[in-house]
Amino acid sequence: MNEDKRLAAMIDAATEATKSAKNTADLLAIVGKFVDYKGKLRFEYKADWQAIQVFTVLAIVALAANYLGPWAILTWLAEAWGFTPSTCAWIIAGPSILFVTGTLSYIARGRHLLPELSRALALRSSRFANGLGEIGTSPEQLLVRLQQSFRDYARGNHRRQIQLALKGTFKGPLHTLTYHYVDLEYVDRHTQTYTETNSKGETVTRSRNVYDQYRRYSLVVDFPWVQGIAVRSDKQTKIDLDHTYETTSSAFNSTLTLSGTSAMACARFAKPVTVLHLLSMTARLRNPNLEFAADGAGLCLSFDDNNLIDFEMPGDLSNPGAFYKAIEAGIDLPALTTLLEAIHVLAEQHDDNFESPTPTAIQREN
Amino acid sequence: MDLPVIIGISVAVLGLLAVISYYNAIIGGHNRAQRAWADVLTYERQKSKVLDGLQPHVSHYQDYEHNLMSEITRLRSAIAELPSAANGTSLVAAESATRSLLNGLRVAVEAYPDLKASEVLGNFMREITEQQENVGAAIVIFNGEVERFNNSIQMLPGSMVNDMLNRKAPIAPFTDAEASGSFNYTPNL
Numbered sequence: 002m003n004e005d006k007r008l009a010a011m012i013d014a015a016t017e018a019t020k021s022a023k024n025t026a027d028l029l030a031i032v033g034k035f036v037d038y039k040g041k042l043r044f045e046y047k048a049d050w051q052a053i054q055v056f057t058v059l060a061i062v063a064l065a066a067n068y069l070g071p072w073a074i075l076t077w078l079a080e081a082w083g084f085t086p087s088t089c090a091w092i093i094a095g096p097s098i099l100f101v102t103g104t105l106s107y108i109a110r111g112r113h114l115l116p117e118l119s120r121a122l123a124l125r126s127s128r129f130a131n132g133l134g135e136i137g138t139s140p141e142q143l144l145v146r147l148q149q150s151f152r153d154y155a156r157g158n159h160r161r162q163i164q165l166a167l168k169g170t171f172k173g174p175l176h177t178l179t180y181h182y183v184d185l186e187y188v189d190r191h192t193q194t195y196t197e198t199n200s201k202g203e204t205v206t207r208s209r210n211v212y213d214q215y216r217r218y219s220l221v222v223d224f225p226w227v228q229g230i231a232v233r234s235d236k237q238t239k240i241d242l243d244h245t246y247e248t249t250s251s252a253f254n255s256t257l258t259l260s261g262t263s264a265m266a267c268a269r270f271a272k273p274v275t276v277l278h279l280l281s282m283t284a285r286l287r288n289p290n291l292e293f294a295a296d297g298a299g300l301c302l303s304f305d306d307n308n309l310i311d312f313e314m315p316g317d318l319s320n321p322g323a324f325y326k327a328i329e330a331g332i333d334l335p336a337l338t339t340l341l342e343a344i345h346v347l348a349e350q351h352d353d354n355f356e357s358p359t360p361t362a363i364q365r366e367n
Numbered sequence: 368m369d370l371p372v373i374i375g376i377s378v379a380v381l382g383l384l385a386v387i388s389y390y391n392a393i394i395g396g397h398n399r400a401q402r403a404w405a406d407v408l409t410y411e412r413q414k415s416k417v418l419d420g421l422q423p424h425v426s427h428y429q430d431y432e433h434n435l436m437s438e439i440t441r442l443r444s445a446i447a448e449l450p451s452a453a454n455g456t457s458l459v460a461a462e463s464a465t466r467s468l469l470n471g472l473r474v475a476v477e478a479y480p481d482l483k484a485s486e487v488l489g490n491f492m493r494e495i496t497e498q499q500e501n502v503g504a505a506i507v508i509f510n511g512e513v514e515r516f517n518n519s520i521q522m523l524p525g526s527m528v529n530d531m532l533n534r535k536a537p538i539a540p541f542t543d544a545e546a547s548g549s550f551n552y553t554p555n556l
Contacts, residue, residue, distance in 0.1 A: 249403040249406050249505075249509075250511065250512070251399060251511070251515060252511060273410065273501050273503075274497075274503075276504065276508060277504045277507060350497070354490045354491075354493045
């Protein structure tokens with residue numbers, strides 16, 4: 002087996018192993034194979050490059066023989082095959098060009114195999130390092146459950162669907178927060194009227210359905226300290242509760258709408274530290290909404306930012322030693338961590354200092 | 368009716384509406400600053416209630432008792448002297464007394480290992496620190512509202528409306544002389 006085939010086989014095996022990896026140790030075992038690999042960690046494609054050269058020359062010669070001649074060889078082939086010289090030239094050049102194009106795209110694809118595998122490994126590492134895992138239920142069931150507690154999910158009059166849902170745990174200094182990360186796709190349908198001129202030259206008014214597709218991202222956090230409060234910065238007025246409340250901060254009131262099940266609940270929630278904290282969170286996120294479910298289902302923090310679980314690639318498998326260390330240390334999700342820290346601050350502001358630091362969903366579910 | 372008369376009446380009505388709007392904005396700004404000040408007072412007094420719970424826990428530690436008790440008394444009287452009308456300058460004494468008390472508490476906690484280990488005292492420390500954070504945040508909000516209000520009565524045309532009708536004086540924001548004293552830099556305000 003030549004070097005390229007050996008490397009390709011190892012990448013294929015590693016790609017499959019990455020899909021079924023259950024923890025960081027599994028990922029390290031995969032990367033370890035690349036660390037121990039004796040050959041070069043890049044494809045050479047020697048035979049492919051030689052074939053490309055041969056077929057490129059063949060195509061050029063065949064076309065030159067036709068357009069600069071026809072040369073004698075082409076005339077001879079035309080007589081032998083019973084076609085015109087031009088057809089004979091294309092019979093040779095056509096497949097040659099196809100072969101060259103196909104081989105070049107094969108090489109280009111091969112060049113991406115190692116970076117793609119590295120990215121898949123880093124993605125899995127980011128999930129393991131941050132305690133993110135698959136949810137236990139189907140996305141449809143999860144959506145139904147979320148819609149019962151949070152009106153922020155009542156988006157899209159045509160269709161709504163969870164594209165990605167992960168569950169995780171964040172260990173803060175005082176509290177352990179269990180959460181779901183939800184990526185919701187929703188589609189709004191509206192009718193648009195327009196005018197056009199028909200074949201008789203008359204202007205007619207017609208209507209058509211227009212579908213606008215959106216994404217909304219959210220963290221649903223187990224948050225037993227506040228209930229029946231909504232803080233809104235976008236146009237999702239459905240989350241507003243019975244009593245709207247103006248805080249003492251004009252900056253807050255001009256950016257956010259605070260409402261609650263009672264004026265007292267709003268007043269208790271709108272502590273000065275919370276008002277300033279929410280203002281700073283709003284500055285960091287695009288169109289954030291906070292919905293503290295009245296039924297105790299927790300906090301739904303939704304926003305338009307799509308980079309919450311993005312990470313920076315710590316190099317790739319072309320430098321397997323450094324990549325091994327990065328996977329061993331775990332890939333950070335800085336945006337997610339920052340946001341969970343901000344939620345933890347909110348928890349500290351609203352917990353009871355005279356009760357032991359606690360409740361996690363896991364503990365309560367058990 | 369002649370066109371110049373219609374234009375004149377329209378301008379007069381618009382002018383009157385503008386004056387009413389500025390007048391109301393000044394009143395609204397003053398009320399918001401007053402409400403923000405009320406928040407500061409509320410959290411200062413909330414802090415004073417936490418002291419009631421804290422006092423019995425530190426009273427057993429004789430060496431520090433006298434000092435801490437006098438700090439608590441000083442803070443209580445500073446809070447009691449806070450005026451109901453918005454005035455940031457009057458906060459200086461209460462904030463200084465809070466700082467002294469928290470420093471005194473930390474010294475006492477370090478000196479007595481069993482005091483340090485006390486969960487109840489830890490909770491009280493957390494609570495008083497949280498209340499102090501709320502006071503700090505309330506002051507930030509208050510200063511923001513004071514700035515908005517002062518701008519509304521000092522900038523044209525609000526200043527003209529204020530001079531003629533509202534006659535409100537600018538509110539003093541809270542400034543921490545002790546903190547600013549520790550900087551070498553003084554802005555040329």
